[in-house]
Amino acid sequence: MAATQVIRSEWTKIRSVASTVWTLSLAVVVTIALGMLISGLSANEFDNMSERDRLSFDPTFISFAGMSLGQLAMIVFGVLVVSNEYSTGMIRSSLAAVPQRGTFLFSKIAVATGLALVVGLATSFVAFFLGQAMLGEHRAALGDPGVLRAVIGGGLYMTLIAVFSMGVAAMLRSPMLSLGILMPFFFLISNILGNVSATEKLGRYLPDQAGSKIMQVVAPVGDDTPYGPWGGLGIMALWVLAALAGGYATLRKRDA
Amino acid sequence: MIEAVGLTKRYGDKTAVYNLSFQVRPGAVTGFLGPNGSGKSTTMRMILGLDNPTAGQVTIGGYPYRKLPNAPRQVGALLDAKAVHGGRAARNHLLCLAQLSGIPARRVDEVLGVVGLQDVARQRSKGFSLGMGQRLGIAAALLGDPQVLLFDEPVNGLDPEGILWVRNLMKSLAAEGRTVFVSSHLMSEMALTADHLIVIGRGQLLADMSVKDFIAANSAGFARVRTPDTEPQLREKLAGALAEAGGHVLPEQDGALRVTGLPLPRISDIAHDTDVRLWELSPHQASLEEAYMRMTQGAVDYRSTIDQKAGLQQPLPPGAQPPMPVPGQGQPGWYAPPPPQPGGQPFAAPQGPYGAPGAPAAAPGADAPNPYAQQAPQAPQSPPPAAPPAPAQPPAAPAAPSAPASLTKPEDAR
DSSP states (O other), X not given: OHHHHHHHHHHHHHHTSHXXXXXXXXXXXXXXXXXXXXXXXXXXXXXXXXXXXXXXXXXXXXXXXTHHHHHHHHHHHHXXXXXXXXXXXXXXXXXXXXXXXXXXXXXXXXXXXXXXXXXXXXXXXXXXXXXXXXXXXXXXXXXXXXXXXXXXXXXXXXXXXXXHHHHHHHHXXXXXXXXXXXXXXXXXXXXXXXXXXXXXXXXXXXXHHHHGGGGOSSOOTTOOOSSOHHHHHHHHHHHHHHHHHHHHHHHHXXXX | OEEEEEEEEEETTEEEEEEEEEEEOTTEEEEEEOOTTSSHHHHHHHHTTSSOOSEEEEEETTBOGGGOTTHHHHEEEXXXXXXXXXXXXXXXXXXXXXXXXXXXXXXXHHHHHHHTOGGGTTSBGGGOOHHHHHHHHHHHHHTTOOSEEEEESTTTTOOXXXXXXXXXXXXXXXXXXXXXXXXXXXXXXXXXXXSEEEEEETTEEEEEEEHHHHHHHHOOEEEEEEOOTTOHHHHHHHHHHHHHTTOEEEEOTTSOEEEESSOHHHHHHHHHHTTOOOSEEEEEEOOHHHHHHXXXXXXXXXXXXXXXXXXXXXXXXXXXXXXXXXXXXTSOOOOOOOOOOTTOOSSOXXXXXXXXXXXXXXXXXXXXXXXXXXXXXXXXXXXOTTSOSOTTSOOSOTTOTTHHHHHTHHHHHO
């Protein structure tokens, strides 16, 4: 039926453009390499750390440090998958072939999400193992409590970031506009809002701040975050659902 | 069968299409004509359910497109040849469209052959010329072997051989009983390709009739009468006498008179009776192009003006003459007046705020500068000059081995 046709077609689309390979491999390489670098630096710094910092030392979370940059490539991937249709005008041919716009949009997003999930999980596991190798004696093991959850959560986090971007791109249509809003938001604004004490309470409900909670194994000292790891991921998932609903509403209502 | 009823589309306070009703029947090529920005593409998008009409509706085979069962196998469309991802190979582009519609991959290779792109199938479409892009778009429209085909400006950027190929392709598709709806802003092209014409201007219907009727209604001739330049009063005298005798007289820019409603011998007699010598009395046939321009001249959105080149020109040296303007450029257009219609006009040229004739730069130019140059091929009984003698014949030398051979394939096969 229509959905399987769209999924096959979207798979052809996604694998036949170079941007897929570039953005995803950039996400993998940046996340892993930066995670290794910061893990190695942290291992050297450990002896100079204060007691307080040592208590909240979270080797798992440190190995995911590269995600703050790697997620930007995931955002580009998510934005391009959707907005390429608009910037090329292909959307008209696509919607002429599949007049059921919901089927079209969600099948498209499903294919890209599946790919992002595979890449995200692989990245997360590799980043974890290589990061732990760099951490030497301070490393965590996959069997430690909460670690496996954090590593799988890292993959889910990257996936959800990509899906959120797809939803936003479906609303905004223009790749430049979508990237111009999403990149600075996740790279700067969200961090600023989350670290300034006045906006901290608000900032922790932003998608990336809430979602990254899943990757923490050791909570920072004095942490008063009102949600747990899965609660944080749930908040992020709500953001994603809102973005998708907005994208669907836009596609349904507006002229192609 | 495509049927539009009261189709209206507004973008904000701009009305792109207003109250458009027409039918496109199977088994014929229907030309969809109008100046740039007249609403052709908007109408096409509404037919395909891409844009929602503000009012009215358009159906294909009785269904609105979005409710049409198995739509991509029923309807194929070329909307915009540039609407491809430049980084994707041509074959992959068609493959994802085929998969989207549940069409087997081997059909992709078939249509690539039909449009003659099989040799560049694995190249990225970024490097394609405009003509190759059009061929790729046509291939996409043919994918589902649809009964209804829509083409928006399919010959844009094609070379003469490509234009001929598209023309024959349209005709053969229609001959197979399909509905073929082709938009263009070139009357001359449509006169050769289409069986039926739908003309719109500013989003409103101007004409909906067969090409044959269009020619009959609009290609009425006129007589050009020239009196001695040296005696302008003779011109006024003759014009008055001709008007008195029931003729319709329009002065031309170079001093000649354009007369309709009177046969040539009668004009000659009147001139003789009023004692006016004639320097020219020649029959002329208004071309379809001209009839179309006249019909749409009030409905042109984008009109060129004279290039003033302010501040760009060197001051003329003292004593030098400024160059004479080229006749016909930037001046009100002189189209053949509408032919007298016994049963009223088949269409109403829009009047009112837009009715003032502007300055279509190229069209009348062929007539104005040298009225003598055209006399030979324009005997009144000859067909309108827009139609060369043998439009449907295949190219004279179709035997070039690779691409051209494949291009003529569809005609040979049928």
